[in-house]
C-alpha cells in the first residue's frame with residue numbers, strides 16, 4: 001500500500017529546510033531588537049475562539065475551518081490563524097497586567113480547508129507578531145517597519161506595502177450604509193455568497209474574489225472617505241510616522257481584510273511574482289478584540305507572514321545541500337574505531353565531522369567525499385596512526401596541510417580553510 005501526504009499538506013525536506021531555518025533565525029534576531037518575546041500556542045482550540053472573533057461570515061469561518069468533535073463531544077478547531085488564539089491567551093493569563101506595549105511573536109502551522117494550488121496549502125506556516133496596549137500610530141509604524149526589516153533581511157525583493165484604514169465601530173455604520181446604498185441596485189450581478197453577505201456583512205463583498213463581483217463593485221464608496229475624526233487623525237499620524245522611518249508604502253483604499261476583527265490600520269505586503277496568491281504577509285489593528293474575549297478594553301496590532309509564499313521568492317540562492325566540514329576516511333584494522341572517536345572529539349569542538357563507516361578502497365572513499373561535497377578530507381591509515389600525523393586535504397582549494405593528530409590543531413586548520 002502506498003502512503004501519501006493528504007492533499008494540501010506537504011513534507012518540508014532538506015535542503016529546502018535550511019531556507020526555512022534562515023528565515024526563522026532572521027525573524028528571531030529582528031524580533032529581539034524590537035523587544036518581541038516568543039509565545040507558543042496550541043494548534044487546537046475550542047471552535048468558538050475563532051467563530052466569534054474572525055466572524056461568522058468570513059471565508060475562514062464559513063468554509064475553511066478544520067472543525068471536528070473530539071471524544072468528549074466538544075467542538076474543536078485546528079487554528080486557521082494566530083491572532084484569535086493569541087488574544088485568548090493574552091486574556092487567559094492576564095498579560096495585560098504587564099507594562100504596555102506587550103510584544104509577542106509566534107511561528108507555527110495554521111490549517112485551512114482551502115482548494116490547494118500554488119502557494120496555497122491546507123497546512124501552511126506563519127510567522128506572526130502582536131503588540132498590545134498602545135493606540136498611538138507610532139506603534140503601527142514601528143511594527144510595519146519591523147515587518148519590512150524582516151522581509152528585507154531575508155533577501156526578499158520587489159514587494160509592495162499596501163496600506164489603508166478601515167475605520168472603527170464609530171465610523172463603520174455610516175460607511176456600511178453608504179456601501180449598501182451603492183450595492184442595492186446592482187445586487188443581482190453579484191454571486192450568491194455576496195447576495196447573502198449584503199444583509200449579514202456587506203463589507204465582506206469587497207473581499208470577494210469572484211471576477212464578476214470584482215467588476216460589479218467598481219466605483220463603490222471607499223472607507224477612507226468615511227473615516228471619523230479619530231480614525232482620520234490616526235491614519236494621518238501613521239502615514240507621517242512611516243515617512244519618518246522611511247518605510248516605502250502605497251495607500252490602497254480598496255484593501256479589505258478577510259477577518260472581522262480589524263479596526264483602523266490594515267495592511268498587506270504583496271508580490272507580483274506569485275500570481276493570484278500575491279499576499280505574502282498581512283496584518284492590522286484589532287482594538288476591540290481583547291474586549292470581545294472578556295478582557296479590559298485594550299488596543300492591539302499584529303501581522304502574519306506566510307512562509308510558503310516568501311520561500312519561493314528567496315529560495316534560488318539558498319537551497320543547496322550543506323556540506324560537512326570534514327570527512328575522515330579510515331584505512332586498515334584500527335583506523336575505523338580511531339576515526340569514530342576523532343569525529344566525536346571534533347564535533348565537541350564545533351566541527352561538522354563525518355566518518356566513513358564502510359571499509360572501502362581509498363578511491364571509493366574519495367568519490368564519497370566528492371559526492372558529499374566535504375570541505376576537507378583526512379585519510380586515517382596505519383601510517384598516520386603510527387606517526388600521529390595526518391594530512392588535511394582542503395577539497396575546495398586543493399591545498400594539503402600536515403597536522404599533528406590532535407583536535408585543536410585540526411580544528412584550527414579546518415576553520416582557517418573556511
Ligand code: ATP
Nearest residue numbers: 119120121124258279280281282304305306308309
Ligand atoms: P489570501 O487572500 O491569499 O487567502 P488571507 O487574507 O486569507 O490570504 P491572512 O489570513 O491574512 O490571509 O493570512 C496572512 C498570510 O498567510 C497571507 O498573507 C498568506 O501569505 C498566508 N496564507 C494565508 N492562507 C494561506 C494558505 N492557504 N496557504 C499558504 N499561505 C497562506
Ligand code: MG
Nearest residue numbers: 059060114258
Ligand atoms: Mg484566505
